[in-house]
Amino acid sequence: MLIYDIWFLFIYMFFVGNLIFVSKNKHLLVVLLSLEFIVLSIFFFFLVLLMFIDYDMYMLMVFLVFSVCEGSLGLSILVSMIRSHGNDYFQSFSML
Amino acid sequence: MCFNSFFFLFFFMLINFFFFVYFIMNGLSVFFEWEIISFNSMSIVMSILLDWMSLLFMMFVSLISSVVIFYSKSYMNSELNLNRFIILVLMFVFSMVLLIISPNLISILLGWDGLGLISYCLVIYYQNLKSYNAGMLTALSNRIGDVMILMVICWVMNYGSWNYIFYFDFMKNDYVMFIISFMIIIAAMTKNAQIPFSSWLPAAMAAPTPVSALVHSSTLVTAGVYLLIRFNYLLIDMFFFKVLLFLSILTMFMSGISANYEFDLKKIIALSTLSQLGLMMSILSLGFPDIAFFHLLTHAMFKALLFMCAGVIIHMMNDIQDIRYMGGLSLYIPLTSLCLNISNLSLCGIPFLSGFYSKDLILEMVSFNSFNLMVFILFYLSTGLTVFYTFRLIMYVMINDFNLMMIYNLYDEDYIMLNSMFVLLFMSLLSGSFLSWFIFSYPYMIYLPFNLKLMVIYVSILGSILGFMVSNMGIYSLNKLLLSYNLSSFLCLMWFMPNLSTYGLSYIYLNFSQILFKNIDMGWSEIYSGKGIFNILKNYSVFYNIYQMNNFKIYLFSFILWFMILFIFFFI
Numbered sequence: 001m002l003i004y005d006i007w008f009l010f011i012y013m014f015f016v017g018n019l020i021f022v023s024k025n026k027h028l029l030v031v032l033l034s035l036e037f038i039v040l041s042i043f044f045f046f047l048v049l050l051m052f053i054d055y056d057m058y059m060l061m062v063f064l065v066f067s068v069c070e071g072s073l074g075l076s077i078l079v080s081m082i083r084s085h086g087n088d089y090f091q092s093f094s095m096l
Numbered sequence: 097m098c099f100n101s102f103f104f105l106f107f108f109m110l111i112n113f114f115f116f117v118y119f120i121m122n123g124l125s126v127f128f129e130w131e132i133i134s135f136n137s138m139s140i141v142m143s144i145l146l147d148w149m150s151l152l153f154m155m156f157v158s159l160i161s162s163v164v165i166f167y168s169k170s171y172m173n174s175e176l177n178l179n180r181f182i183i184l185v186l187m188f189v190f191s192m193v194l195l196i197i198s199p200n201l202i203s204i205l206l207g208w209d210g211l212g213l214i215s216y217c218l219v220i221y222y223q224n225l226k227s228y229n230a231g232m233l234t235a236l237s238n239r240i241g242d243v244m245i246l247m248v249i250c251w252v253m254n255y256g257s258w259n260y261i262f263y264f265d266f267m268k269n270d271y272v273m274f275i276i277s278f279m280i281i282i283a284a285m286t287k288n289a290q291i292p293f294s295s296w297l298p299a300a301m302a303a304p305t306p307v308s309a310l311v312h313s314s315t316l317v318t319a320g321v322y323l324l325i326r327f328n329y330l331l332i333d334m335f336f337f338k339v340l341l342f343l344s345i346l347t348m349f350m351s352g353i354s355a356n357y358e359f360d361l362k363k364i365i366a367l368s369t370l371s372q373l374g375l376m377m378s379i380l381s382l383g384f385p386d387i388a389f390f391h392l393l394t395h396a397m398f399k400a401l402l403f404m405c406a407g408v409i410i411h412m413m414n415d416i417q418d419i420r421y422m423g424g425l426s427l428y429i430p431l432t433s434l435c436l437n438i439s440n441l442s443l444c445g446i447p448f449l450s451g452f453y454s455k456d457l458i459l460e461m462v463s464f465n466s467f468n469l470m471v472f473i474l475f476y477l478s479t480g481l482t483v484f485y486t487f488r489l490i491m492y493v494m495i496n497d498f499n500l501m502m503i504y505n506l507y508d509e510d511y512i513m514l515n516s517m518f519v520l521l522f523m524s525l526l527s528g529s530f531l532s533w534f535i536f537s538y539p540y541m542i543y544l545p546f547n548l549k550l551m552v553i554y555v556s557i558l559g560s561i562l563g564f565m566v567s568n569m570g571i572y573s574l575n576k577l578l579l580s581y582n583l584s585s586f587l588c589l590m591w592f593m594p595n596l597s598t599y600g601l602s603y604i605y606l607n608f609s610q611i612l613f614k615n616i617d618m619g620w621s622e623i624y625s626g627k628g629i630f631n632i633l634k635n636y637s638v639f640y641n642i643y644q645m646n647n648f649k650i651y652l653f654s655f656i657l658w659f660m661i662l663f664i665f666f667f668i
Binding site: 015021023 | 647649652653655656659660663667
């Protein structure tokens with residue numbers, strides 16, 4: 001919670017997103033949401049970085065496009081899973 | 097196959113006889129040499145030495161082996177693989193000839209090892225359990241002698257050549273020669289079944305009778321005597337020769353006693369062979385090699401004849417070798433009992449048969465020179481014991497009543513076996529005088545007091561009376577053997593020395609290895625390898641299985657956790 005710098009915000013958002021990603025959830029949608037959250041934090045920090053080095057933000061737009069593609073891919077996986085299993089519960093995934 | 101080898105060996109014998117006469121009359125000896133390889137300073141040569149001694153011995157060996165092969169045509173005619181047997185006998189004769197003609201230690205080793213190996217193959221010929229055990233005992237006892245000769249070959253490399261006849265009496269006082277003489281004597285003792293190694297000769301009677309006639313009477317067991325005769329000029333003043341005297345006299349005495357308690361026909365003959373071998377070795381170690389050679393040759397004749405008669409008797413008794421079942425055979429098989437009688441009396445040294453010339457000469461030389469009192473007593477006692485067990489054997493086999501069955505058919509007119517025995521009979525009658533005229537260029541001068549000269553006759557008569565009295569058994573006669581059981585078993589079982597080679601060498605080690613096997617092989621080493629590791633793997637993998645059967649997210653969570661800890665510790 002300590003915000004000395006804008007850098008700490010990034011660390012915190014990134015960590016929280018990862019934590020949700022690795023946690024045991026009931027729905028697949030939560031995992032996808034956590035991935036979006038991670039993407040969002042990286043977008044924010046990329047913006048700050050580019051601002052500090054006085055660089056044009058074209059790369060940021062490219063990043064945005066690709067992250068959106070990734071999100072849509074995740075959603076399509078979710079849809080196909082719901083179509084085959086009827087729900088998105090995924091607690092049966094295990095190492096063994 | 098039998099006829100071919102018989103004719104070949106007989107012809108070989110005639111050639112040897114002709115050359116022997118020519119060589120001994122002219123005092124010749126021929127030495128062939130073929131150098132096989134020469135490296136640094138040693139050269140391996142194949143040498144052949146033909147002097148009168150080797151030619152005479154070859155003549156006797158080929159005569160006995162030709163007669164034995166002819167005999168075994170009828171003796172082993174129900175044998176499927178007779179060719180195999182004849183080939184083994186021929187290989188044996190070849191090894192013996194190689195031993196006889198070689199003045200070179202390497203070819204002696206070839207002949208010696210060949211003799212040991214082929215006698216093993218011949219002893220186990222019948223392939224039952226007893227033959228296997230006997231063959232193992234024979235082969236391993238002979239193997240000790242082989243090892244000794246191998247070591248002699250190594251030590252002799254000090255002198256630069258393996259032809260020992262050139263330098264061995266020149267270098268007599270060397271330390272190396274001392275060691276070499278020790279090893280040669282041990283090698284001869286193992287082959288000749290002297291005291292520490294004497295258990296293989298009675299056991300080797302598990303061989304077929306023609307094999308016993310050839311191998312265990314005349315050739316294999318005289319290889320040691322022949323080796324010592326060849327090495328005689330080296331060994332004369334050595335200390336171990338006196339040890340050999342002691343051991344061979346004891347062998348002679350012990351086997352004479354043991355033969356009196358034996359009831360197996362072939363074992364009695366084997367023990368009498370052992371006794372005569374002791375006699376040969378003892379007269380050799382007293383310093384008379386030519387008399388030892390003379391006795392070797394005459395003994396070969398009548399002992400081979402004795403074994404062949406025993407073979408005929410065993411065939412007739414339906415393969416029973418126990419003399420308590422035999423009796424009265426002189427009435428039914430006159431020709432065979434003729435041969436048996438003549439060879440037995442020749443063994444005793446009855447005047448003017450062949451054994452008399454050699455044995456009487458030995459005893460007179462012992463009396464004439466001044467030796468130990470123990471040597472003197474044991475020589476005469478052993479001669480008396482020889483007559484004792486001989487007469488006991490004659491009483492049991494030929495004179496007492498027949499003990500086997502009520503209805504019997506004793507057939508000995510097998511003229512193949514009889515003809516072969518007649519050849520040896522002729523030789524055993526005449527070879528004594530014939531050899532004494534040939535070998536000794538001048539007679540020995542022996543001057544003895546009257547009673548001492550007749551001591552042989554006294555001892556023989558005493559032995560024959562005792563032999564007669566011992567074998568008179570009726571229904572009610574007391575079995576004195578069981579009354580004095582401890583003493584009798586000591587004397588009968590060859591003073592318990594076979595236990596050294598059989599029980600002592602097997603039982604302790606097998607017992608110990610059983611302990612080792614139970615405790616280590618089936619005990620601790622199963623825990624540290626084998627089943628222990630299996631149990632560890634099984635239990636721990638169950639644990640890992642329990643530990644690992646959880647959600648995949650746990651691993652991801654542990655990754656994030658580690659990352660978080662890293663951040664907390666390093667970036668704040």
